[in-house]
Protein backbone atom coordinates (compact mmCIF):
# COMPACT_ATOMS: atom_id res chain seq x y z
CA UNK A 499 0.00 0.00 0.00
CA UNK A 500 1.43 3.39 -0.94
CA UNK A 501 1.62 6.20 1.58
CA UNK A 502 1.38 9.11 -0.84
CA UNK A 503 5.17 9.06 -0.94
CA UNK A 504 6.64 6.50 -3.34
CA UNK A 505 9.57 5.80 -1.02
CA UNK A 506 7.26 4.71 1.80
CA UNK A 507 5.23 1.53 1.67
CA UNK A 508 2.92 0.06 4.28
CA UNK A 509 3.05 -3.66 4.95
CA UNK A 510 1.46 -6.14 7.29
CA UNK A 511 3.38 -6.68 10.51
CA UNK A 512 2.85 -10.47 10.18
CA UNK A 513 6.32 -11.39 8.81
CA UNK A 514 7.94 -9.37 11.62
CA UNK A 515 5.65 -11.02 14.19
CA UNK A 516 6.83 -14.38 12.85
CA UNK A 517 10.46 -13.30 13.31
CA UNK A 518 9.71 -12.22 16.89
CA UNK A 519 7.97 -15.54 17.61
CA UNK A 520 11.01 -17.46 16.36
CA UNK A 521 13.41 -15.25 18.32
CA UNK A 522 11.54 -15.65 21.61
CA UNK A 523 9.36 -18.78 21.49
CA UNK A 524 8.52 -18.70 25.19
CA UNK A 525 7.02 -15.23 24.82
CA UNK A 526 4.51 -16.23 22.13
CA UNK A 527 1.48 -15.57 24.36
CA UNK A 528 2.85 -12.19 25.48
CA UNK A 529 3.54 -11.33 21.87
CA UNK A 530 -0.03 -12.15 20.84
CA UNK A 531 -1.28 -9.91 23.67
CA UNK A 532 0.89 -6.94 22.76
CA UNK A 533 0.12 -7.27 19.05
CA UNK A 534 -3.58 -7.42 19.72
CA UNK A 535 -3.35 -4.28 21.90
CA UNK A 536 -1.17 -2.25 19.52
CA UNK A 537 -2.24 -3.65 16.12
CA UNK A 538 1.04 -2.48 14.57
CA UNK A 539 1.68 -2.03 10.89
CA UNK A 540 5.06 -1.80 9.20
CA UNK A 541 6.18 1.10 7.03
CA UNK A 542 9.27 0.59 4.88
CA UNK A 543 11.38 3.54 3.77
CA UNK A 544 13.34 2.52 0.69
CA UNK A 545 15.26 5.76 0.23
CA UNK A 546 16.53 7.31 3.43
CA UNK A 547 20.18 6.60 4.28
CA UNK A 548 19.95 7.60 7.91
CA UNK A 549 19.35 5.22 10.79
CA UNK A 550 15.64 4.84 10.66
CA UNK A 551 13.74 2.69 13.13
CA UNK A 552 10.80 4.61 14.53
CA UNK A 553 7.46 3.98 16.15
CA UNK A 554 4.42 6.24 15.86
CA UNK A 555 0.99 5.88 17.47
CA UNK A 556 -2.53 6.00 16.00
CA UNK A 557 -2.27 3.65 14.21
CA UNK A 558 0.83 2.08 15.70
CA UNK A 559 3.34 2.21 12.85
CA UNK A 560 6.88 0.88 12.95
CA UNK A 561 8.95 2.61 10.29
CA UNK A 562 12.03 0.75 9.08
CA UNK A 563 14.70 2.11 6.74
CA UNK A 564 15.86 -0.45 4.20
CA UNK A 565 19.31 1.10 3.78
CA UNK A 566 20.14 1.19 7.48
CA UNK A 567 18.83 -2.37 7.80
CA UNK A 568 21.25 -3.46 5.06
CA UNK A 569 24.10 -1.78 6.94
CA UNK A 570 23.00 -3.45 10.17
CA UNK A 571 23.01 -6.77 8.35
CA UNK A 572 26.57 -6.12 7.12
CA UNK A 573 27.71 -5.22 10.64
CA UNK A 574 26.07 -8.26 12.23
CA UNK A 575 27.46 -10.70 9.66
CA UNK A 576 30.93 -9.14 10.08
CA UNK A 577 30.58 -9.53 13.85
CA UNK A 578 29.46 -13.13 13.20
CA UNK A 579 32.65 -13.77 11.23
CA UNK A 580 34.83 -12.46 14.07
CA UNK A 581 32.94 -14.35 16.75
CA UNK A 582 32.80 -17.62 14.82
CA UNK A 583 36.57 -17.84 14.42
CA UNK A 584 38.20 -17.16 17.80
CA UNK A 585 40.87 -19.72 16.89
CA UNK A 586 42.13 -17.16 14.37
CA UNK A 587 44.48 -15.92 17.09
CA UNK A 588 46.44 -19.13 16.74
CA UNK A 589 46.49 -19.18 12.93
CA UNK A 590 49.00 -17.85 10.48
CA UNK A 591 48.41 -14.34 9.16
CA UNK A 592 47.49 -15.50 5.65
CA UNK A 593 44.96 -18.05 6.84
CA UNK A 594 43.51 -15.47 9.19
CA UNK A 595 43.24 -12.87 6.43
CA UNK A 596 41.43 -15.36 4.22
CA UNK A 597 38.89 -16.13 6.94
CA UNK A 598 38.30 -12.46 7.74
CA UNK A 599 38.24 -11.25 4.12
CA UNK A 600 34.40 -11.20 3.84
CA UNK A 601 34.26 -9.14 7.06
CA UNK A 602 36.56 -6.61 5.38
CA UNK A 603 34.15 -6.30 2.46
CA UNK A 604 31.10 -6.02 4.70
CA UNK A 605 32.57 -3.46 7.09
CA UNK A 606 34.21 -1.35 4.39
CA UNK A 607 30.90 -1.23 2.54
CA UNK A 608 28.84 -0.34 5.62
CA UNK A 609 31.30 2.05 7.27
CA UNK A 610 32.06 3.89 4.02
CA UNK A 611 28.35 4.60 3.59
CA UNK A 612 28.22 5.87 7.15
CA UNK A 613 31.27 8.02 6.42
CA UNK A 614 29.54 9.43 3.34
CA UNK A 615 26.66 10.54 5.55
CA UNK A 616 29.03 12.28 7.91
CA UNK A 617 30.61 14.12 4.99
CA UNK A 618 27.19 15.16 3.68
CA UNK A 619 26.39 16.41 7.15
CA UNK A 620 29.51 18.59 6.92
CA UNK A 621 28.45 19.97 3.53
CA UNK A 622 30.65 17.72 1.37
CA UNK A 623 28.84 15.93 -1.39
CA UNK A 624 31.64 13.67 -2.62
CA UNK A 625 30.67 10.34 -4.10
CA UNK A 626 32.25 7.29 -2.56
CA UNK A 627 34.35 6.79 -5.69
CA UNK A 628 35.69 10.34 -5.33
CA UNK A 629 36.93 9.35 -1.90
CA UNK A 630 38.53 6.14 -3.07
CA UNK A 631 38.18 4.40 -6.42
CA UNK A 632 35.95 1.36 -6.12
CA UNK A 633 34.35 2.33 -2.82
CA UNK A 634 31.02 3.02 -4.52
CA UNK A 635 30.76 -0.59 -5.65
CA UNK A 636 27.90 -2.57 -4.19
CA UNK A 637 28.65 -5.71 -2.21
CA UNK A 638 29.03 -8.82 -4.37
CA UNK A 639 25.66 -10.60 -4.56
CA UNK A 640 27.26 -13.82 -3.37
CA UNK A 641 28.97 -12.26 -0.33
CA UNK A 642 26.84 -14.19 2.18
CA UNK A 643 27.05 -17.47 0.30
CA UNK A 644 30.86 -17.06 0.25
CA UNK A 645 30.92 -17.41 4.05
CA UNK A 646 31.56 -20.81 5.60
CA UNK A 647 28.64 -22.50 7.37
CA UNK A 648 29.72 -21.39 10.86
CA UNK A 649 30.23 -17.77 9.84
CA UNK A 650 26.85 -17.73 8.11
CA UNK A 651 25.08 -19.27 11.11
CA UNK A 652 26.63 -16.76 13.54
CA UNK A 653 25.85 -13.85 11.20
CA UNK A 654 22.27 -15.00 10.67
CA UNK A 655 21.63 -15.46 14.41
CA UNK A 656 23.14 -12.08 15.30
CA UNK A 657 21.16 -10.32 12.58
CA UNK A 658 17.91 -12.00 13.62
CA UNK A 659 18.33 -11.02 17.27
CA UNK A 660 19.49 -7.50 16.37
CA UNK A 661 16.34 -6.94 14.31
CA UNK A 662 14.15 -8.55 16.98
CA UNK A 663 15.70 -6.27 19.60
CA UNK A 664 15.01 -3.17 17.50
CA UNK A 665 11.40 -4.18 16.81
CA UNK A 666 10.75 -4.90 20.49
CA UNK A 667 12.40 -1.61 21.47
CA UNK A 668 10.03 0.24 19.13
CA UNK A 669 7.00 -1.71 20.35
CA UNK A 670 8.03 -0.85 23.92
CA UNK A 671 7.88 2.88 23.13
CA UNK A 672 4.27 2.35 22.09
CA UNK A 673 3.41 -0.01 24.92
CA UNK A 674 4.74 2.53 27.46
CA UNK A 675 3.02 5.40 25.56
CA UNK A 676 6.24 7.35 25.38
CA UNK A 677 5.96 10.85 23.98
CA UNK A 678 8.62 13.12 22.54
CA UNK A 679 10.95 14.58 25.12
CA UNK A 680 14.60 15.54 25.44
CA UNK A 681 17.50 15.25 27.84
CA UNK A 682 17.28 13.05 30.92
CA UNK A 683 13.73 11.83 30.26
CA UNK A 684 14.54 10.90 26.70
CA UNK A 685 17.48 8.82 27.91
CA UNK A 686 15.20 7.20 30.49
CA UNK A 687 12.70 6.31 27.78
CA UNK A 688 15.41 4.78 25.61
CA UNK A 689 16.80 2.80 28.56
CA UNK A 690 13.32 1.55 29.47
CA UNK A 691 12.68 0.41 25.90
CA UNK A 692 16.11 -1.23 25.68
CA UNK A 693 15.47 -3.06 28.94
CA UNK A 694 12.01 -4.20 27.80
CA UNK A 695 13.44 -5.60 24.56
CA UNK A 696 16.48 -7.25 26.17
CA UNK A 697 14.41 -8.86 28.94
CA UNK A 698 11.89 -10.09 26.38
CA UNK A 699 14.54 -11.83 24.30
CA UNK A 700 16.43 -13.27 27.25
CA UNK A 701 13.26 -14.58 28.90
CA UNK A 702 11.95 -15.85 25.59
CA UNK A 703 14.89 -18.11 24.79
CA UNK A 704 13.87 -21.47 26.14
CA UNK A 705 16.36 -23.59 28.05
CA UNK A 706 14.57 -26.72 26.90
CA UNK A 707 16.66 -27.52 23.85
CA UNK A 708 20.32 -27.18 22.96
CA UNK A 709 19.53 -24.93 20.00
CA UNK A 710 17.56 -22.52 22.13
CA UNK A 711 20.22 -22.54 24.82
CA UNK A 712 22.74 -21.34 22.28
CA UNK A 713 20.45 -18.41 21.55
CA UNK A 714 21.32 -17.12 25.00
CA UNK A 715 24.86 -16.54 23.69
CA UNK A 716 23.76 -14.86 20.48
CA UNK A 717 21.17 -12.58 22.08
CA UNK A 718 23.47 -10.23 24.08
CA UNK A 719 25.79 -9.90 21.10
CA UNK A 720 22.92 -9.27 18.66
CA UNK A 721 21.58 -6.65 21.05
CA UNK A 722 24.99 -5.07 21.46
CA UNK A 723 25.49 -4.56 17.72
CA UNK A 724 22.51 -2.17 17.46
CA UNK A 725 23.66 0.74 19.65
CA UNK A 726 27.23 0.17 18.52
CA UNK A 727 26.26 0.75 14.91
CA UNK A 728 24.36 3.91 15.91
CA UNK A 729 27.32 4.96 18.03
CA UNK A 730 29.69 4.41 15.11
CA UNK A 731 27.67 6.83 12.99
CA UNK A 732 27.47 9.38 15.81
CA UNK A 733 31.23 9.10 16.09
CA UNK A 734 31.69 9.73 12.38
CA UNK A 735 29.29 12.66 12.53
CA UNK A 736 31.43 14.10 15.29
CA UNK A 737 28.40 14.40 17.54
CA UNK A 738 28.93 13.99 21.23
CA UNK A 739 26.47 11.53 22.61
CA UNK A 740 25.06 11.53 26.13
CA UNK A 741 24.60 7.87 25.71
CA UNK A 742 27.41 6.00 24.05
CA UNK A 743 26.96 2.36 23.18
CA UNK A 744 28.53 0.89 26.28
CA UNK A 745 26.41 3.07 28.57
CA UNK A 746 23.33 2.05 26.65
CA UNK A 747 24.06 -1.65 26.49
CA UNK A 748 25.08 -2.06 30.12
CA UNK A 749 21.68 -1.42 31.70
CA UNK A 750 19.91 -3.41 29.01
CA UNK A 751 21.80 -6.66 29.34
CA UNK A 752 23.18 -6.60 32.84
CA UNK A 753 22.03 -6.19 36.35
CA UNK A 754 23.47 -7.26 39.67
CA UNK A 755 23.53 -11.00 40.07
CA UNK A 756 22.64 -11.86 36.51
CA UNK A 757 26.00 -11.47 34.80
CA UNK A 758 26.57 -15.18 34.62
CA UNK A 759 23.18 -15.64 32.94
CA UNK A 760 23.55 -12.76 30.52
CA UNK A 761 27.23 -12.90 29.69
CA UNK A 762 29.78 -10.21 30.46
CA UNK A 763 28.56 -6.99 28.90
CA UNK A 764 31.79 -5.03 29.19
CA UNK A 765 33.64 -7.70 27.26
CA UNK A 766 30.91 -7.95 24.66
CA UNK A 767 30.97 -4.19 24.18
CA UNK A 768 34.76 -4.03 23.99
CA UNK A 769 34.97 -6.91 21.55
CA UNK A 770 32.30 -5.61 19.25
CA UNK A 771 33.45 -2.02 19.54
CA UNK A 772 36.87 -3.09 18.40
CA UNK A 773 35.47 -5.09 15.52
CA UNK A 774 33.37 -2.15 14.30
CA UNK A 775 35.80 0.68 14.89
CA UNK A 776 38.92 -1.15 13.78
CA UNK A 777 37.36 -2.02 10.44
CA UNK A 778 40.09 -2.00 7.84
CA UNK A 779 38.73 1.08 6.16
CA UNK A 780 41.51 2.28 3.84
CA UNK A 781 43.68 4.98 5.42
CA UNK A 782 41.52 4.95 8.54
CA UNK A 783 38.49 7.12 9.04
CA UNK A 784 39.12 8.31 12.58
Ligand SMILES: [Zn+2]
Nearest residue numbers: 667671688691
Ligand atom coordinates in the same frame (compact mmCIF):
# COMPACT_ATOMS: atom_id res chain seq x y z
ZN1 LIG B 1 14.00 4.42 21.02
